[in-house]
Amino acid sequence: MSSINLRKKLVELTLVKKQLTGVTARVGIVLDITGSMRSLYARGVVQEVVERILAVASKFDDNGSLDVWVYDTEFSRLPPVTERELGSYVFTHITNNDTIHKYGRNNEPPVMQDVIQKYTKEERDTTPVFIIFINDGGVVKPTRKVIMAASALPIFWQFVGIGDSDFEVLKQLDTMSGRLVDNASFIHLDRIEDVSDEELYDQLLNEFPQWLKAAKAKGIL
Secondary structure, three states: OOHHHHHHHHHHHHHHHOOOOOOOOEEEEEEEOOHHHHHHHHOOHHHHHHHHHHHHHHHHOOOOOEEEEEEOOOEEEEEEEOHHHHHHHHHHHHHOOOOOOOOOOOOHHHHHHHHHHHHHHHOOOOOOEEEEEEEOOOOOOOHHHHHHHHHHOOEEEEEEEEOOOOOHHHHOHHHOOOOOOOOEEEEEEOOHHHOOHHHHHHHHOOOHHHHHHHHHHOOOO
C-alpha cells in the first residue's frame, strides 16, 4: 500500500476518534517560506509535510485536493496539490518556481487576507474551511487582528509552529477574548519530521471539532 493510502487510513481512524466522520471541509495549507525555512525546503521536510496534509484533505474534501499558499514578505496562491503530482509538488511549484518570492521576512496578514478572499468571496459556500498554517517563528503582531476579525467567518486556523522559536504571537491566539468563537489553535512540533503520522493527525484535529460545534451554534455554519 502506498504511503498516501496508509496515511488516509490513519486520518480515517483519527476522524472516528474525534467524532468527525461524515464531516466535509475545504482544506488549505499555508507554508512559511521565510529565510529560516530554507533548509527545511532543501531537506525535503516541507514536501513531506505537504504529503501528510494531503491525506487530511483527501478525507475531508470532496475533490481530494489541498489548496496551497506560500508566504514571506509577499505571498503566492499556488495550484492545489493532488495525488497525481504529489511527489514533485514542492520542487515544481515552489523551490523551482522563479515567480515566487522566497526566503524574505515574515508578513502573515496579506496571505491570511487572501485565504479569506478565496473562501468567503470567490468561492463562497456553507462548507467549513480548515486551514493548516506552518510557521517557524517571527509571526507579526497584526496577525492577531486578522484572527479576531475573522472569528465570524467559516474558517478555522490551525497554526503549527516548527523549530525552537518562542512563538509568542501564536501562543496568544487560544486565549484572545472578544471573538465570536475561538477560531484558531496553536500546536508546537519542534521537529515535525520526527512526529509520527498518528500523533500529527491527533494534534492537528484536536480543536477543530469544538470549533465546528461553536460555529454551528453561532450560525456561522
